[in-house]
Amino acid sequence: MQNSRAVIHPDFQSAPQFPCLPDGMEREGFLSLFESVAPDLFNLTDAEVNTFTKMARDTRPSDWKRADREPCCWREQAEIARRRGKSRLTISRHEKRLHQRKLVDKRVMADGRRSGFKGCGIFFSHAISLTPQMLSYQAVIDERDDQHKRLRNMRSVHKGHCKSAIAALIELVGHTRTVTDLIEEFEAWPDARSLRRVTIITLREHVENADETTQRALALLEKTEKMIHRGITNDAPLIQDTTQDLNT
Numbered sequence: 001m002q003n004s005r006a007v008i009h010p011d012f013q014s015a016p017q018f019p020c021l022p023d024g025m026e027r028e029g030f031l032s033l034f035e036s037v038a039p040d041l042f043n044l045t046d047a048e049v050n051t052f053t054k055m056a057r058d059t060r061p062s063d064w065k066r067a068d069r070e071p072c073c074w075r076e077q078a079e080i081a082r083r084r085g086k087s088r089l090t091i092s093r094h095e096k097r098l099h100q101r102k103l104v105d106k107r108v109m110a111d112g113r114r115s116g117f118k119g120c121g122i123f124f125s126h127a128i129s130l131t132p133q134m135l136s137y138q139a140v141i142d143e144r145d146d147q148h149k150r151l152r153n154m155r156s157v158h159k160g161h162c163k164s165a166i167a168a169l170i171e172l173v174g175h176t177r178t179v180t181d182l183i184e185e186f187e188a189w190p191d192a193r194s195l196r197r198v199t200i201i202t203l204r205e206h207v208e209n210a211d212e213t214t215q216r217a218l219a220l221l222e223k224t225e226k227m228i229h230r231g232i233t234n235d236a237p238l239i240q241d242t243t244q245d246l247n248t
Contacts, residue, residue, distance in 0.1 A: 018070045019129040027061040027071075030131065037137045042101045047086075051094040052103065054084055055122050064128065071128070074114045074121035095122065103127045144200060151203045152195050158210040162186055165217035172224050182220070185213050 021030055031053050038044045038052070059071035073080075077095070081088040098104045105123040108114055114121040166186060169179045189210060195203060 016070075017067045018125045019131075020067050021064050021128060022131060022135075025131070027056070027059070027064045030064065030128070031056055033131075033134050033138060034127070036141065037134045040141075041134065041137045042103065044097070044101065047090075048094045048097050051080070051084060051086075051091060052098055052127075055080060055104075056124055056127075059124065064124075071124040072119075072121045073124075076114055103130070148196075148200050148203060151200070151207050152192065155189075155195065155203075155207050155210050156192070158207070158214045159189065162210070162214040162217050165214070165221045168221050169217070169224060172221075172228060178220065182213070182217050186217075 021027070034056075035049055035053060038049045039046065044052075055073040055075070056071070058073040058075055060069075063069040063071040075083075077091055078088050081091040084091065095104070095106060099106050103124075103126055105126055106121075107123065108120050162182075163186065166179065166182055169182070173179065175183075190198070190206070195206070198206070
């Protein structure tokens with residue numbers, strides 16, 4: 001009895017498998033992630049990022065989640081330029097840059113045209129395959145942002161303590177040279193809004209300096225209070241008991 005086996009036709013090819021987004025992530029979630037990390041991670045300008053996201057939103061959302069589909073923007077370059085309010089030359093430069101950064105694949109017909117029926121346009125499988133790398137980088141950004149926020153909060157605490165110490169010193173001894181120097185240092189501190197724009201290294205250095213200035217102000221206040229208290233104690237009149245014992 002002859003064994004029955006399935007015969008695979010030599011011309012048969014399995015369906016291509018394309019990268020797809022992780023479970024739970026939709027196209028819009030990916031684009032939000034891309035906008036957050038792309039300027040630093042891929043060294044892209046804001047305009048290049050905007051062109052990428054504009055073209056990506058012309059694709060079918062479901063194609064980003066299916067391994068048998070590849071998201072494609074088939075719009076002509078001139079139409080993309082019109083919708084972006086840019087010149088065609090600018091969009092061409094953006095597409096070239098995105099291709100160089102291995103974020104998109106550009107396939108066109110012989111005459112340069114694109115068509116959804118011909119499988120020609122801008123394809124996004126390369127970008128999808130980089131999703132794990134983008135997620136890891138986003139985690140780094142989030143941690144850096146958390147550190148930045150913690151440092152800004154520390155500076156806020158130092159500012160409150162330093163301000164109170166200086167106010168107390170002024171009330172006790174007035175604007176002496178030492179107090180005036182502290183005031184000048186304190187007033188040179190950047191405001192809270194400016195701190196949001198500095199690097200974490202610069203911020204950390206400033207917080208360390210702010211802490212040192214605050215500690216000096218508090219130490220000076222403590223020393224001043226002790227001196228004033230000691231002076232008051234020394235100047236207190238000695239009251240001698242001169243009452244007579246009437247029983248003598």
